[in-house]
Amino acid sequence: MISLTSPIETKAHHWNAGLKLAALCLSTLVLFSIDSLVIKSAFLAFVITLYALPGPIFMRYGLSKLRILWPFILIVFLWHWWVQELLQGSAIIIRMICAVALANLVTMTTKLSDMIDVVRFITQPLQRFGLNPRILELSIALVIRMTPVLLNKGENLGMAWKARSRRRSGWKIILPFTLIALDDADQVAEALRARGGLTNQEKN
Amino acid sequence: MSAIDLQDVCLYIDGKLVLNQLCLETQVKRLGVIGRNGSGKSTLARALSGLIKISSGQLQVSGINPYKNRKAALQEIGILFQNPDHQIIFPTVLEEIVFGLRQLGQKKTSATKNALQTLTTFGKIHWENVPTCALSQGQKHLVCLMAVVAMQPNLIILDEPFAGLDIPTKHQLQRYLEKFTGSLIHISHDPIDLQGYDQLLWLEGGKVALLDTPEKVLPAYLDKMHTLGAGDDISHLSH
Amino acid sequence: MEKKIAYIALFAALIAALGLVPKITLAFGVPITAQSLGIMLCGTILGAKRGGLAVLLFLLLVAIGLPLLSGGNGGLGVFVSASGGFLLAWPLSAYVTGLIVEKWRSGPLLLVATAGSVIGCILVMYLFGIIGMAIVLDKTLLQATGFVTAFIPGDIIKAIIAGLLTAAIAKARPASLLSRPAQNNAL
Numbered sequence: 041m042i043s044l045t046s047p048i049e050t051k052a053h054h055w056n057a058g059l060k061l062a063a064l065c066l067s068t069l070v071l072f073s074i075d076s077l078v079i080k081s082a083f084l085a086f087v088i089t090l091y092a093l094p095g096p097i098f099m100r101y102g103l104s105k106l107r108i109l110w111p112f113i114l115i116v117f118l119w120h121w122w123v124q125e126l127l128q129g130s131a132i133i134i135r136m137i138c139a140v141a142l143a144n145l146v147t148m149t150t151k152l153s154d155m156i157d158v159v160r161f162i163t164q165p166l167q168r169f170g171l172n173p174r175i176l177e178l179s180i181a182l183v184i185r186m187t188p189v190l191l192n193k194g195e196n197l198g199m200a201w202k203a204r205s206r207r208r209s210g211w212k213i214i215l216p217f218t219l220i221a222l223d224d225a226d227q228v229a230e231a232l233r234a235r236g237g238l239t240n241q242e243k244n
Numbered sequence: 245m246s247a248i249d250l251q252d253v254c255l256y257i258d259g260k261l262v263l264n265q266l267c268l269e270t271q272v273k274r275l276g277v278i279g280r281n282g283s284g285k286s287t288l289a290r291a292l293s294g295l296i297k298i299s300s301g302q303l304q305v306s307g308i309n310p311y312k313n314r315k316a317a318l319q320e321i322g323i324l325f326q327n328p329d330h331q332i333i334f335p336t337v338l339e340e341i342v343f344g345l346r347q348l349g350q351k352k353t354s355a356t357k358n359a360l361q362t363l364t365t366f367g368k369i370h371w372e373n374v375p376t377c378a379l380s381q382g383q384k385h386l387v388c389l390m391a392v393v394a395m396q397p398n399l400i401i402l403d404e405p406f407a408g409l410d411i412p413t414k415h416q417l418q419r420y421l422e423k424f425t426g427s428l429i430h431i432s433h434d435p436i437d438l439q440g441y442d443q444l445l446w447l448e449g450g451k452v453a454l455l456d457t458p459e460k461v462l463p464a465y466l467d468k469m470h471t472l473g474a475g476d477d478i479s480h481l482s483h
Numbered sequence: 484m485e486k487k488i489a490y491i492a493l494f495a496a497l498i499a500a501l502g503l504v505p506k507i508t509l510a511f512g513v514p515i516t517a518q519s520l521g522i523m524l525c526g527t528i529l530g531a532k533r534g535g536l537a538v539l540l541f542l543l544l545v546a547i548g549l550p551l552l553s554g555g556n557g558g559l560g561v562f563v564s565a566s567g568g569f570l571l572a573w574p575l576s577a578y579v580t581g582l583i584v585e586k587w588r589s590g591p592l593l594l595v596a597t598a599g600s601v602i603g604c605i606l607v608m609y610l611f612g613i614i615g616m617a618i619v620l621d622k623t624l625l626q627a628t629g630f631v632t633a634f635i636p637g638d639i640i641k642a643i644i645a646g647l648l649t650a651a652i653a654k655a656r657p658a659s660l661l662s663r664p665a666q667n668n669a670l
Contacts, residue, residue: 044548044558068563072618108556112565115630116620132621139619140560147548147558155547175488179540180547182492183499187551190493190500196330198504199295203323204395205347206314211644214501214517215651216333218524219377221497222490222652222659223329229489238484335651377655 052149246399253301264450276438279447322392328384362394382413499551523645526580530662535578568615579603597646
């Protein structure tokens with residue numbers, strides 16, 4: 041399964057993931073506490089510049105990820121146009137785009153393995169409450185492994201439906217899909233047990 | 245007998261060329277398809293039943309384009325896949341069989357009547373309300389077959405339908421299959437399943453390696469398979 | 484233990500897989516994403532704790548950069564968008580849904596699972612979702628509620644479907660219904 045990390049290498053790819061996340065949190069907080077439309081616009085220009093630095097392909101891809109925001113942009117624009125407060129509406133839209141764009145930038149410039157390291161670091165305090173980091177990493181690996189497998193089986197079910205119907209498959213197909221997931225879970229549990237089991241996993 | 249007509253068919257899956265300028269013209273009652281795993285057999289099955297679109301070329305089954313003309317395809321062609329657990333959608337046997345009939349446009353009462361008729365023909369009327377998950381693997385295969393036969397297609401495509409079954413179950417299912425009066429295209433990588441077939445199509449690398457009677461194809465096929473078995477192409481990575 | 488981890492991981496994978504299959508059309512031509520149904524099923528089938536963990540695991544994978552949300556979305560951006568509140572509420576929604584199915588034993592499963600889905604995956608989810616939306620779009624709670632009311636009827640139908648699916652799964656695989664384990668089902 042391919043992660044959302046950009047294959048186009050930037051300087052940011054080599055920065056410490058934890059620091060990037062901390063900077064993101066800080067920036068988002070600042071973004072939501074300031075009122076000035078001017079500052080927010082400058083911030084947006086700054087973020088767009090960051091997207092532009094690694095090149096046009098990077099920028100086009102990154103900005104395309106913002107397309108999912110269009111319904112919210114539309115609602116806010118229409119609302120504020122109606123109540124004749126377009127300036128305030130623009131501020132809200134700019135703020136949202138900035139926050140999402142900045143967060144996505146961190147995602148695009150951070151490798152999956154680096155993110156998992158951060159997760160391990162952040163969940164350290166939870167170890168006191170019984171969280172086993174090895175099991176957490178195993179769980180992450182299992183989901184990454186099994187999602188394409190389940191997807192493939194789901195597609196097979198879709199084909200079996202299409203072979204007998206011209207209509208799009210409805211919710212009914214989720215029943216056998218879930219049963220397949222349950223069967224796969226039983227088999228994976230068996231495979232784990234056969235490879236030594238998890239009950240005595242060393243925490244380190 | 246269903247006429248199969250492929251002209252320079254190419255099919256890409258995820259950028260990989262799976263069917264490579266495939267040309268095939270045949271009109272027999274029993275066609276077997278053999279080849280190694282990865283030769284394109286399953287993809288061919290899905291293309292012939294109109295479930296996937298070909299990238300280029302001409303493909304016609306019984307004079308129709310099965311991908312574009314779904315209505316005719318559903319009436320003409322049935323397909324049976326390898327794993328019944330990835331095919332059975334409904335909780336009871338009757339519902340599973342009725343589904344296809346309703347999708348053909350039959351009203352609920354006539355669909356139910358025809359489904360029950362199919363069960364009776366197969367001698368399985370007592371399976372009417374049995375939950376599909378309570379069936380054995382072989383029984384599930386049979387339900388899938390009944391669901392397809394009930395729709396009265398002229399051609400049934402079988403994509404390795406007996407994989408993983410024990411010998412007695414396989415023989416029993418084969419007997420049910422032999423009763424089908426329409427055409428069969430049977431994909432298998434085990435030649436024993438295809439004894440007595442009119443023609444065998446040996447598919448390799450998405451192309452026709454050989455199309456002839458079993459007597460002519462099988463010895464060459466088995467010879468090649470044994471040669472490959474002595475090698476180590478399992479080591480080669482595809483990317 | 485292995486079974487618990489396997490079920491949690493597989494259901495997280497199921498949520499992901501449900502997000503990547505094409506949209507499902509309901510009775511009146513209303514399209515829904517199957518993914519939110521997956522959240523409900525995590526609760527009704529796995530129960531409160533495991534269902535919640537499965538959804539939490541799923542969100543964790545989205546956060547670290549995997550495109551597992553409907554339409555191939557993912558990454559950190561989705562959590563700070565206007566719909567971020569809904570997303571963050573998912574684990575709690577599955578937990579509450581599971582809790583209702585676990586505790587309310589006297590009713591028929593179809594009713595309980597549907598009610599659980601409505602309370603956990605509509606009431607609780609919309610509560611947090613509306614708060615999140617109000618913050619990001621700088622609107623009052625009432626205004627934000629107005630924006631999302633159109634989605635509620637579709638979600639109620641979704642909850643009913645979740646109830647039907649849960650009842651059917653309980654019939655097909657009673658031993659897999661972790662939210663209502665049999666007397667001697669040790670996990």
